[in-house]
Amino acid sequence: MGELLSILQLGNPVLRQKASLIENINDENLQKLIDDLMTTVVQANGVGIAAPQVAQSCRLFIVASRPNPRYPNAPQMEPSAMINPKIIAHSTEIVEGWEGCLCVPGIRGLVPRYQAIEVEYTDRNGKLQKQELSDFVARIFQHEYDHLDGIIFLDRLKDTLDIITEQEYKKQILQTVHST
Template identity: 40%
Template sequence: MKLPIVAYGDPILKRVAKDIEPAFPNLKELIADMYETMYAARGVGLAAPQVGQSIRLFVVDATPFDEDEPELKNFKKVFINAHIVEESGEEWPFNEGCLSIPDIREDIYRNSNIRISYYDENWVHHEDSFKGLAARVIQHEYDHTDGKLFTDHLSPLRKRLIQKKLNDISKGIVKAEYKMKFPAVKKGR
């Protein structure tokens, strides 16, 4: 089932998400719904806070980047209770966007390498290292579970320059090709 994506301005996107237990209700269905929602919106990652759940869960499928980095072919993963252990390597820019912030893209600097501890969808624990675009996609989604958005990485000046667009998104003044939930739009209108 496709879920509505929470838009910029909703307080859930700024909240640090909670770890969950294996008995979390309907987890398999939530993961399946998140993948369906992500694919329908043409994203490469989606975090639970973006669908209204303040839990440490995100899904990624970086396969669309496999032309740039062939090792990303079939790079599809679920991250539960993820915690970045180490970020290293040179910071490099990449033009990022976000399903919760449609129509805005900005160059964001992130470390090129990460080491992350997490559980997969079968509750098998992993501590893996990722680099390049895989690390970037994971860092972007991980930020969501820490209550951060890619716009939080912008300089104060750059953020001021796009503030009207951000405010418009929270009011629903944006065109998205997927269902969204806007914090500043009253129900029943």
């Protein structure tokens, strides 16, 4: 079990830096960071977290989709550490979906993302992985991938009118989902 890490907030300069490539996957500090990120994402009710969000500017993130209070309809999956990830192909179809971020508490935005992507990354054991992701899990990957390039989800909005508070999101959006 990892340690709970502090999550940076919007405005911290580390969140706007391009993260560096990871050279040594077997480094014990990297393996500890993976464990700590896994613990932190669960404790924070997130579905993903990137190393820059905890002040570690390296190309690593966790995708950990599961239903939780912030994302009650998220699909269940085994949390995965993705080291030096890349998007190698994507669909032409772009879909808008509501996103939040652990670095921007209390705010959601309607973000356009590719509906499906093909990705490549190295897992924590040093094995190269290729996967096709779609829908919500593809959205998580793209959101976390942006963090590695210093991009926050708010940068992707088409319009500032596409911003909503977490409170209104729960009232308007989640209730619409539950009443249909």
